[in-house]
Amino acid sequence: MTGPEPSDPTLVPARHADRTSSDRAALDDLLDSCLVAHVGLVAEHGPVVIPTAYARDGDQLLLHGSTGSRWMRALADGDAACVSVTQLRALVVARSAFESSMHYASAVLFGRCTVLTDAAKLAALDVITDHLIPGRTAQVRRPTPRELAATLVLALPIEQWSFKTSDGWPQDGPDDVAGPAWAGVLPLVTSWGTPRPAPDLAPGIAVPAQLAALAQLAVLATPPAEGPRR
Amino acid sequence: MTGPEPSDPTLVPARHADRTSSDRAALDDLLDSCLVAHVGLVAEHGPVVIPTAYARDGDQLLLHGSTGSRWMRALADGDAACVSVTQLRALVVARSAFESSMHYASAVLFGRCTVLTDAAKLAALDVITDHLIPGRTAQVRRPTPRELAATLVLALPIEQWSFKTSDGWPQDGPDDVAGPAWAGVLPLVTSWGTPRPAPDLAPGIAVPAQLAALAQLAVLATPPAEGPRR
Numbered sequence: 001m002t003g004p005e006p007s008d009p010t011l012v013p014a015r016h017a018d019r020t021s022s023d024r025a026a027l028d029d030l031l032d033s034c035l036v037a038h039v040g041l042v043a044e045h046g047p048v049v050i051p052t053a054y055a056r057d058g059d060q061l062l063l064h065g066s067t068g069s070r071w072m073r074a075l076a077d078g079d080a081a082c083v084s085v086t087q088l089r090a091l092v093v094a095r096s097a098f099e100s101s102m103h104y105a106s107a108v109l110f111g112r113c114t115v116l117t118d119a120a121k122l123a124a125l126d127v128i129t130d131h132l133i134p135g136r137t138a139q140v141r142r143p144t145p146r147e148l149a150a151t152l153v154l155a156l157p158i159e160q161w162s163f164k165t166s167d168g169w170p171q172d173g174p175d176d177v178a179g180p181a182w183a184g185v186l187p188l189v190t191s192w193g194t195p196r197p198a199p200d201l202a203p204g205i206a207v208p209a210q211l212a213a214l215a216q217l218a219v220l221a222t223p224p225a226e227g228p229r230r
Numbered sequence: 231m232t233g234p235e236p237s238d239p240t241l242v243p244a245r246h247a248d249r250t251s252s253d254r255a256a257l258d259d260l261l262d263s264c265l266v267a268h269v270g271l272v273a274e275h276g277p278v279v280i281p282t283a284y285a286r287d288g289d290q291l292l293l294h295g296s297t298g299s300r301w302m303r304a305l306a307d308g309d310a311a312c313v314s315v316t317q318l319r320a321l322v323v324a325r326s327a328f329e330s331s332m333h334y335a336s337a338v339l340f341g342r343c344t345v346l347t348d349a350a351k352l353a354a355l356d357v358i359t360d361h362l363i364p365g366r367t368a369q370v371r372r373p374t375p376r377e378l379a380a381t382l383v384l385a386l387p388i389e390q391w392s393f394k395t396s397d398g399w400p401q402d403g404p405d406d407v408a409g410p411a412w413a414g415v416l417p418l419v420t421s422w423g424t425p426r427p428a429p430d431l432a433p434g435i436a437v438p439a440q441l442a443a444l445a446q447l448a449v450l451a452t453p454p455a456e457g458p459r460r
Contacts, residue, residue, distance in 0.1 A: 093366070
């Protein structure tokens, strides 16, 4: 089933339906700005959730890992997957614990993966590399046959998904607003630190420009919404 | 089965066994320094992974949510759960894409939740609140009966789990070390920004000291290891 809403309503989070967005562009923005996904699958004895690097390529989410990875092999065999990507953006500090919450963006994708091979596999690895470190594929040698043989690359179609964001100010009732407690938003800022050269780095090899630039930016920072949540 | 290793070997990640630690203290450190967990369960049509706030209380992981949340109700009914907590700490920028990786800490817990009620429920909510915002319970009013009735609180015993970390420098082979590519580690720094007061905050209510202090610290920052990975 193609479309921005999961076809099966049991897959759609039931709560906070008012926070649900069908905006595919917002989904892509989130997927393109995060680095780690949590992949859920059903093992023999129950659910398993594994963190992993990923990248988006158009209408596919790309995963990669060792051919020796059991969860990768299970997904390669067609097991159902659920991939969750979450960005925590701020704490909402309300005047009560009950109204306190978080600013976040959350994508949950459902589906089954296909195994990429040959040129598609090579291209996907480049997309993953450049998602993690922009422009990096142009700075490193090509993968060797041995490396490719040791790597499994999977593609999950971006077809069944939900996307939610939460932002805005605390929504305290009048009694709490009249009370003594502070209220507001505490932003979470994620940034890259200064690149640290490896101890065996040969003299004269400069930090790549894009890494130096990343270290100057709070690349994942998201300012809190200025307006009310309602 | 009590102990630091999952009793069922099929639950234990098979790869990178050299990164597996049985150090319960390290597990606790990770759980105490992160705010969001990814909870996996098996829905009618397959795996589901939901992000949620959590807190550790001794040998329990505490979850809370609305009584209207389907995934919370499923866990309350005893469905098997897998809870994953991940901290991305740095990118390992190797001289090849294949050797590039991440510094991370990852906890994966397995089990079934119990529903907390009465005094245990109240205490758990306080632990969650104070985990998210240290000292906050002392600054806000107590939960009302209506709020408590609307909230489901679950406890997952910390009994079956795995814990992994990865750190160290790129492990490039001699040919790559002799090549032109830069190599090193790009640290990820997560910090709190300046607290923003709510628009309806009454005059004269100062930012709580612990929030002001958090904003001065890169509280989640983790320096990369200085030594080699091996």
